[in-house]
Amino acid sequence: MNKDELLRELALKISTGEINREEVTRSLGGSAAADLGEPATPAPHIGLTKWFYWLGGIIAIVGIILFVGQFWDDLGSAARIIVTLGFGLILAATGSMLLKQKPNQMIGSIFHTLGGLLIPGGTMVLLYELDVDLSTLWPITISFGLIFVFYLALAAAHKRPILTFFAVANGTTFVYLLIESLIEGRAYEHENLYAYLTMIVGITYLLLAQQFSRGWNKQLAGLFNFFGSAGFLAAAGSRIPDSVPWQLIYVLFVLAMLFWSIRAKSRGILAVSTIALLAYIGFITQEYFVDSIGWPIALIILGFVFIGLGYASINISKKYIQAAN
């Protein structure tokens, strides 16, 4: 590896968050800002550039949808497939090329974002236009499975968080569709099954967040912590109304999640756990105490409990999470 390649590789690792400037400098035995000849904090214009990239991307995708929508009825099958799936694949290919050529710039990720938004919908258009039998969910399930594998391969190749995000999003959709395809028309309690599946997916997200917190997917850790805890606690909470064992066990789940928020240093989990605890206390009060103490007294007690929990939550955040971050 020559000097240019080495520097390009280093720039890529820094831009993806796999290593940071401080770690590089520490290994060279100096201070980050001085040795790299850059200010310790990122210059404001870099953030602004990123925002323009994202804003441009969103405007472009809205424009594409509106433009194609105007002519949709006049387009033939081939044209419909080309402007959706075809265009999505072209954007993804362009994104990959840009990531190779300009690894330390955001532009490749922006193209991949646009492609990632178009490809799933484009695949549905492809199935519809090819007149695939959609009386069962299997064709759609298999399509999402392939998109999941596609993004998994891209994420492994480019090591970019946006590709990991699309891999996980399409993978999650695939898992739900697979379960629905398997049980379609069978005597299953769909609601129960999806509640348990959502709990599993929630735990999966929390584990992924933990894994991501020390690598090139670091930017996704907060997102997956939030959605993981929300999915798990919401799904577990849906079991409460009809089940006393779940009413007993749910509070343990919430407390475990509060503990996990400190360990994972995640304000997202802390916020979700606090909301879940408030909802749980509200439910238990309404279910068991309103008849004995009456609504007015219950509301007064609930109000103070909510204030206390809010205060405790803010303190936990300040003491254990913000301080650690």
Place this chain on the structure above:
Amino acid sequence: MISFLKRNILLMVAFGLPVVFIAGVVLSIYLPGVSTAYDFVYASCNKSYGYYDDVCSRYLNNAHVVENGKLVNKPIDPTQDINRNKIPDANEFTARFFRHDTAKNESREITLGETQMLNFNQLLTSPDGVTISSHSSYNSGFFPLFDGRSSYGRSLVKGRRSTRLNLINGVDRYYDPSDFHFVGWVLPGRN
């Protein structure tokens, strides 16, 4: 290898959990379900009014009854018009009979004469303890694109276990197949 596993253990558990869940669902589907040594006969009308309609069921209840183990045709009032559509039920409905082979889980239409030659158990539960029960499956809109896919069907049920029945004209409809009329379990059984 060991260091790779150590570094990626969370990732493997994260991907493993949904895989285990899916494997559990697959196992529950393909494990042997409820079986019975007895076939059964059911009737359906040539005509249904769909949503929550029990006109056919009421007609079949009046017209065909199992007495002393045999299917008996009961004369119905020629002016009877359950759904008050000014067409007498006798002119509007014709019963169709199906024998369901529970070993193969498939139904075959039989004539009224063939049905009347069969011996039936008088009970809803077969001699080996299996009952037919309706089930509904409803996707409560988890996927925005496929909101509200629902279907109704019938299953063989014994305890908590159940096996879906492939019936003619009565499974996977988007409304309750209320024109399914259970006639009886056929005696003797296969054993």
